[in-house]
Amino acid sequence: MTNQLVLDRFLPYRLSITSNLVSDRIARAYESLFGLTIPEWRLVAVVAEAAAITQAEIGERTRMDKVTVSRAAIALVDRGLLVRAPNPGDKRSHHLLLTDAGRDLYASVAPKAIELEAKVFARFTRAELDNFVAMLRRIDAAALEE
Numbered sequence: 001m002t003n004q005l006v007l008d009r010f011l012p013y014r015l016s017i018t019s020n021l022v023s024d025r026i027a028r029a030y031e032s033l034f035g036l037t038i039p040e041w042r043l044v045a046v047v048a049e050a051a052a053i054t055q056a057e058i059g060e061r062t063r064m065d066k067v068t069v070s071r072a073a074i075a076l077v078d079r080g081l082l083v084r085a086p087n088p089g090d091k092r093s094h095h096l097l098l099t100d101a102g103r104d105l106y107a108s109v110a111p112k113a114i115e116l117e118a119k120v121f122a123r124f125t126r127a128e129l130d131n132f133v134a135m136l137r138r139i140d141a142a143a144l145e146e
Contacts, residue, residue, distance in 0.1 A: 015139075026116055034109055039064055039072040041109065044098065047082065048106045052095035054087060081105055 007013050023038055030036045036044070042062050047053055053061075059069045073096060076082040081102035084094040098106065121129055 022120055025120065026113070029112065029116055030109070033112060034105065036105075036109070037072065037075075039068050040076055041113075043069065043072045043076060043096070044081065044102060044106050044109065045113075047096050047098050048103070048110075052085065052097050054090070054093045054095060056093060058096070076102070 027038045030038065030041050034041075042064065043058060046058050046061055050057070055066070055069045055073055058064070058073075059066055062069075064072075073082060073084075077084065079101075080099055082096050083099055085097055087093045087095050124132070
């Protein structure tokens with residue numbers, strides 16, 4: 001490596017650009033098919049996997065900021081896809097749970113998400129994708145080190 005910064009070869013920049021491109025493609029599909037933003041879809045998916053989870057836990061898990069999580073949760077509650085339930089472990093927070101309509105939406109969106117993932121990554125072998133995911137997890141761990 002040299003001391004000269006070439007933005008197009010700077011890995012944090014490349015990760016950001018690639019992430020934005022993939023997210024934008026998926027966002028267009030979710031918006032047109034289901035009327036969901038990316039943060040709303042992430043909340044639906046995380047709540048579906050967790051059964052009951054607080055907004056703070058969603059923020060930690062998804063790396064979304066509190067305001068984004070809060071706005072998405074409000075929109076989903078207003079649409080009848082999520083409900084808030086008391087959190088017996090912390091009276092200051094609530095658990096978010098999918099409603100029947102939210103579970104139905106998740107059941108419709110999840111196969112579409114898998115299909116979109118397959119299209120975007122069709123040029124790669126299973127081994128390449130497994131290695132890529134392993135590398136991303138190692139990058140995550142390194143970024144979280146203090």
